[in-house]
Amino acid sequence: MAPRKSAAAASRKKPAEKSGLNGGITEFDKATELKAYEEMLLIRRFEEKAGQLYGMGFIGGFCHLYIGQEAVVVGMQMALKDGDQVITGYRDHGHMLATGMEARGVMAELTGRRDGYSHGKGGSMHMFSKEKNFYGGHGIVGAQVSLGTGLAFANKYRGNDNVAVAYFGDGAANQGQVYESFNMAALWKLPVIYIVENNRYAMGTSTVRSSAQSNFSLRGNSFGIPGHQVDGMDVRAVHAAAVEAVAHGRAGKGPIILEMLTYRYRGHSMSDPAKYRSKDEVQKMRSEHDPIEQVKARILELKHASEDDLKAIDKKVRDVVADSADFAQNNPEPDVSELYTDIVL
Amino acid sequence: MPIDILMPALSPTMEEGTLSKWLKNEGDSVAAGDVIAEIETDKATMEVEAVDEGTIGKIVVPAGTENVKVNAVIAVLLEDGESASDIGAPKKAEAADAPKESADDAGGKARAADEEPEAAASGKVPAAPKTDVASDPDIPEGTEMVPTTVREALRDAMAEEMRANDDVFIMGEEVAEYQGAYKITQGLLAEFGARRVVDTPITEHGFAGVGVGAAMAGLRPIVEFMTFNFAMQAIDQIINSAAKTLYMSGGQMGAPIVFRGPNGAAARVAAQHSQCYAAWYSHIPGLKVVMPYTAADAKGLLKAAIRDPNPVIFLENEILYGQTFDVPKMDDFVLPIGKARVHKQGKDVTMVSFGIGMTYAVKAVEELSALGIDVELIDLRTIRPMDLPTVIESVKKTGRLVTVEEGYPQNSVGTEIATRVQQQAFDYLDAPIITIAGKDVPMPYAANLEKLALPNVAEVVEAVKTVTYRT
Ligand SMILES: Cc1ncc(C[n+]2csc(CCOP(=O)(O)OP(=O)(O)O)c2C)c(N)n1
Numbered sequence: 001m002a003p004r005k006s007a008a009a010a011s012r013k014k015p016a017e018k019s020g021l022n023g024g025i026t027e028f029d030k031a032t033e034l035k036a037y038e039e040m041l042l043i044r045r046f047e048e049k050a051g052q053l054y055g056m057g058f059i060g061g062f063c064h065l066y067i068g069q070e071a072v073v074v075g076m077q078m079a080l081k082d083g084d085q086v087i088t089g090y091r092d093h094g095h096m097l098a099t100g101m102e103a104r105g106v107m108a109e110l111t112g113r114r115d116g117y118s119h120g121k122g123g124s125m126h127m128f129s130k131e132k133n134f135y136g137g138h139g140i141v142g143a144q145v146s147l148g149t150g151l152a153f154a155n156k157y158r159g160n161d162n163v164a165v166a167y168f169g170d171g172a173a174n175q176g177q178v179y180e181s182f183n184m185a186a187l188w189k190l191p192v193i194y195i196v197e198n199n200r201y202a203m204g205t206s207t208v209r210s211s212a213q214s215n216f217s218l219r220g221n222s223f224g225i226p227g228h229q230v231d232g233m234d235v236r237a238v239h240a241a242a243v244e245a246v247a248h249g250r251a252g253k254g255p256i257i258l259e260m261l262t263y264r265y266r267g268h269s270m271s272d273p274a275k276y277r278s279k280d281e282v283q284k285m286r287s288e289h290d291p292i293e294q295v296k297a298r299i300l301e302l303k304h305a306s307e308d309d310l311k312a313i314d315k316k317v318r319d320v321v322a323d324s325a326d327f328a329q330n331n332p333e334p335d336v337s338e339l340y341t342d343i344v345l
Numbered sequence: 346m347p348i349d350i351l352m353p354a355l356s357p358t359m360e361e362g363t364l365s366k367w368l369k370n371e372g373d374s375v376a377a378g379d380v381i382a383e384i385e386t387d388k389a390t391m392e393v394e395a396v397d398e399g400t401i402g403k404i405v406v407p408a409g410t411e412n413v414k415v416n417a418v419i420a421v422l423l424e425d426g427e428s429a430s431d432i433g434a435p436k437k438a439e440a441a442d443a444p445k446e447s448a449d450d451a452g453g454k455a456r457a458a459d460e461e462p463e464a465a466a467s468g469k470v471p472a473a474p475k476t477d478v479a480s481d482p483d484i485p486e487g488t489e490m491v492p493t494t495v496r497e498a499l500r501d502a503m504a505e506e507m508r509a510n511d512d513v514f515i516m517g518e519e520v521a522e523y524q525g526a527y528k529i530t531q532g533l534l535a536e537f538g539a540r541r542v543v544d545t546p547i548t549e550h551g552f553a554g555v556g557v558g559a560a561m562a563g564l565r566p567i568v569e570f571m572t573f574n575f576a577m578q579a580i581d582q583i584i585n586s587a588a589k590t591l592y593m594s595g596g597q598m599g600a601p602i603v604f605r606g607p608n609g610a611a612a613r614v615a616a617q618h619s620q621c622y623a624a625w626y627s628h629i630p631g632l633k634v635v636m637p638y639t640a641a642d643a644k645g646l647l648k649a650a651i652r653d654p655n656p657v658i659f660l661e662n663e664i665l666y667g668q669t670f671d672v673p674k675m676d677d678f679v680l681p682i683g684k685a686r687v688h689k690q691g692k693d694v695t696m697v698s699f700g701i702g703m704t705y706a707v708k709a710v711e712e713l714s715a716l717g718i719d720v721e722l723i724d725l726r727t728i729r730p731m732d733l734p735t736v737i738e739s740v741k742k743t744g745r746l747v748t749v750e751e752g753y754p755q756n757s758v759g760t761e762i763a764t765r766v767q768q769q770a771f772d773y774l775d776a777p778i779i780t781i782a783g784k785d786v787p788m789p790y791a792a793n794l795e796k797l798a799l800p801n802v803a804e805v806v807e808a809v810k811t812v813t814y815r816t
Pocket residue numbers: 091139140141142168169170171172173197199201202203268518547549571575578
């Protein structure tokens with residue numbers, strides 16, 4: 001598959017000169033486009049279903065949907081290999097599905113049931129999979145940045161060539177421990193990729209209201225950590241940047257920051273009326289930059305697949321999601337003995 | 346088969362809401378994702394999106410209806426080829442499959458918020474259960490009482506103190522433009538402007554330190570933590586800087602600052618978002634720790650906290666925010682920090698609780714009075730300094746003591762009270778003291794486990810029966 005350069009570089013700062021970090025987009029071949037389409041669609045449909053189950057009272061507490069941001073995690077994950085670790089905050093369902101965790105187990109955790117990934121003890125914000133190298137699932141804004149740096153520390157310590165990917169939000173980027181971590185990661189050349197998922201808002205606060213420097217790719221400057229802004233709505237751009245960032249990490253060059261320019265369509269959590277932004281703003285992102293629609297349009301234009309083929313993918317995805325919802329609603333609650341297990345060893 | 350559209354739950358603590366507006370009429374077709382109605386919860390107005398596509402066959406709950414229960418059928422959607430005549434065919438509402446809050450295996454009752462079925466059914470915001478509450482000596486006889494939510498009381502307290510003193514300001518995440526994550530600071534930005542109502546970045550350790558510094562310089566900051574769980578990011582500044590400066594400076598300067606926000610478990614928000622910090626902060630010399638239950642106490646004590654020359658930890662509770670209590674109508678209603686309130690007088694057993702713990706205590710007291718056990722219930726209100734004399738005086742009368750709180754059992758507020766009571770009133774005790782607390786586990790997410798992890802009314806009742814040897 002000879003990668004082709006794209007003419008359009010979407011909303012990137014620089015025009016596409018080359019592929020990867022400095023603004024380029026590597027075209028996907030047919031198989032990759034279809035894979036990206038299916039994986040993003042799975043996250044979208046899964047999250048829509050989670051929203052419905054919340055409204056029906058099957059899911060309680062906080063539930064933060066990833067709708068709109070699918071390209072970020074899917075594009076990143078496609079550049080990782082076995083043993084690379086992933087860690088994120090509470091907006092985590094997409095990351096779990098992307099790392100290959102089962103929809104059933106994730107949904108059953110959302111409903112607080114026995115066969116959820118944490119046996120119902122964690123819920124939406126706290127799920128983990130040792131098998132898939134997914135390290136959670138964290139509710140304290142910013143905590144995952146230090147933890148992710150620690151995962152990278154372990155890689156370096158063991159002398160393997162794995163990288164750790166730590167995802168965090170534009171709001172989280174203002175926490176002090178983020179900079180303490182940046183310093184250590186740069187000092188010790190740790191193989192960590194910091195992904196700032198800049199979806200423009202931290203709850204109701206837009207980045208310009210919270211951040212003296214709202215170009216988050218520059219936040220590692222004083223530590224000598226390279227950073228790049230990436231069109232996080234275009235899965236090809238994400239992937240191209242991911243490939244280079246991963247190579248940087250594996251080569252022992254230390255940390256790197258990718259600021260993904262993205263957008264969340266839904267409220268911060270289920271109880272956010274989202275009065276801090278206009279409906280037009282949301283509508284514009286949905287209609288002009290939707291990550292899934294972009295892939296779909298290309299697939300149809302390049303005749304990688306027909307409408308019917310895509311419908312078949314849609315159906316497959318819907319079936320997986322419906323099955324997970326069924327499972328999650330009918331799975332029993334955890335046994336009461338679980339209350340006292342897993343506290344200390 | 347027509348599809349029932351149900352009243353959705355739109356927040357962790359929502360049980361009912363007002364259906365304020367329909368955006369679609371009967372006969373309109375809707376696609377999944379279309380906004381069909383607007384719902385008001387106690388916190389916000391939210392949009393309801395259609396989940397399925399079809400035609401609105403019937404609007405069951407008209408616009409303007411208040412207190413619509415979550416999962417009630419609000420409209421019926423017709424799918425392709427169906428007509429209004431299909432509605433009403435016997436069918437099982439989807440809600441029937443929704444998880445029902447069942448009594449748990451320990452025989453306990455549901456989460457505090459779920460425990461107001463009568464109130465919810467009668468369509469009122471759950472009010473404080475009214476037993477023969479002893480009159481508060483701090484409120485003059487004959488004062489007019491105004492039903493007020495804890496949320497409003499807290500806001501009023503801050504607004505009054507900000508009006509009275511330009512040095513008072515509030516800072517925290519989402520306190521200004523968003524009107525507070527839990528709407529406690531509603532309206533303050535409009536009245537006081539951005540100089541005094543300050544939105545911060547998500548930077549707890551930083552802005553707690555900024556607040557302490559400003560207090561050292563003589564201002565009177567109110568620092569809101571979105572919840573006290575996040576104050577753990579800031580606990581070093583609270584303890585090492587705020588609590589110790591007066592002592593370390595030989596009395597030259599202190600930190601007159603209030604750290605406030607919701608504390609403890611809400612509903613289903615799991616381990617990292619459900620901790621009670623009453624015992625934690627009460628460990629620290631140099632801090633005052635206040636944890637009110639009623640709206641009147643919330644108001645009077647927050648005003649006192651803002652005026653206090655010391656750092657005050659003010660622990661609120663999300664579940665109590667929406668509850669209504671009488672608040673005295675007075676120009677300047679301030680209560681003393683460090684004084685407990687006898688919530689109900691009684692002669693058989695002393696029960697001590699505070700904050701959300703009072704919701705279990707109050708219900709237990711009612712059940713016990715039906716059994717002929719007359720409990721004296723003391724609302725501690727302040728954890729540090731602790732009003733032990735009021736507790737001791739009561740124990741001398743009853744000879745028995747049960748404490749109730751939601752926090753962890755080891756080194757709890759209850760164990761502290763028990764220690765001091767047995768030291769100072771040992772001869773008066775007729776039974777071992779029982780301390781009821783949350784279970785010794787991180788808060789689980791699953792509904793059944795969460796119920797087990799929290800204290801429940803049944804175990805409080807049991808404890809009282811045990812100390813009165815009625816089992
Ligand atoms: C330490 C801490 N402070 C505050 C919160 C409450 N909180 C949860 S998410 C959030 C906003 C975070 O925004 P951002 O980092 O941009 O991530 P996004 O939600 O946009 O994905 C806040 C303030 C928290 N969970 N932890």
